[in-house]
Amino acid sequence: MIFNNRAELHAATIDSIASMSHSDLLGTIRSCHISVMKKDKASMHAAVMSMWVEAQPYQEQEKGSEGGGIFDRLLVDSINEILKDGKIIKERAKEAFFELDRPKIIEVRKGPEHKVEVGRQHQLFETLLQIVSCGLNVYMVGPAGSGKTEAARATAKAMDAKFIPMSLGPQTMRSEIFGYMNATGDYVATSFRDLYESGGVILLDELDRCNPRVSISLNAAIENKLAVFPDGVVEMHKDTVILGAGNTRGHGADNQYITASQQDLSFLERFAILEWPYDLGFEEELVRSVLNDETKATAWIRLVREVRKLIDELSLRYSCSPRRAIQGAKMISNGINRKIIFNTILFGGWSPDDTKKAINNSILLKGAGM
Secondary structure, three states, X not given: OOOOOHHHHHXXXXXXXXXXXXXXXXXXHHHOOOOOOOOOHHHHHHHHHHHHHOOOOOEOOOOOOEOOOHHHHHHHHHHHHHHHHOOOOHHHHHHHXXXXXXXXXXXXXXXXXXXXXXXXXXXXXXHHHHHXXXXXXXXXXXXXXXXXXXXXXXXXXHOOOOEEEEEOOOOOOHHHHHOEEOOOOOEEOOHHHHHHHHOEEEEEEOHHHOOHHHHHHHHHHHHHOEEXXXXXXXXXXOOEEEEEEEOOXXXXXXXXXOOOOEOXXXXXXXXXXXXXXXXXXXXXXXXXXXHOXXXXXXHHHHHHHHHHHHHHXXXXXXXXXXXXXXXHHHHHHOOOOHHHHHHHHHOOOOOHHHHHHHHHOOHHHHHOOO
16 A cells, blocks of 8 residues: 555654554564555554654655654654553654644745734645735646645635635536526626636536537637627636536546546646645644544544545545545534434445445454444
């Protein structure tokens, strides 16, 4: 298994540290001098522990960016205490891990006297703002429930601007975007027209399912900064930002998103393409803020990620997104029965056979009484 980001790696390593005996941990660290890029899960854990104990900077997979800093040193101290005392300093290690990946509170300054705080956001939110500040439109591509709509909403908040999400699809008509003339000859406007003309953030959601006839009209409106509406030609406001969100890169359907359609390359080129994966640190932050109970939050996050891992390993056509994690946390907070949460959130929409297959392949789910 290859971990996609630091948060996944951190969570798995914490579990390894917590479950190892003193002698096993010591033996693993002493014998392990392997690359962090190893695909084997156990070897990956051992390599990370070894490198941290030796106080070497961790290089993030593919990105090659250095870690290090105060939190890595805290973790080194924690593991050194494990070696010295033979005890598992789980809470201290977990705190160091979590703090390292805690989403930053984003603050946008608009002049010396005015600032806007948009709270903790996705790890790529700052990148999104930087691209938008260049006057470019952005298409966020990521799995369902990864926070694309919320990022667009936060962009509008950072700009002190209006925000509208507009869902596109194969049946979306041009008139739903650009308006129409009614029977009495009066123009019936849309939210798109309002923000296109007066400024704001427009989110074209499900962009990879857009009707080709609509995308042609949008193409001209985005590229030329001029749009032909039924009542005349309108110039796009200088503060209008058009964002897109979708699950695919616009090249057609895949095994997970079978209703996605192929989009014209000239349309896609109007956007900077920004991959928008799950942000596991942000997911943890949101779950903890809902539950306000460390034990419950940790247990729930482990279950969510176990189901997510099984979906991948068993090649199942389901998802267990951060959105699901937050929904479940809300139900736990309200005291809803565990079986109801499992059946509606973790396995909501699953076939009985697939549910049984997943549970049979997971010691954790069996232990949770599934």
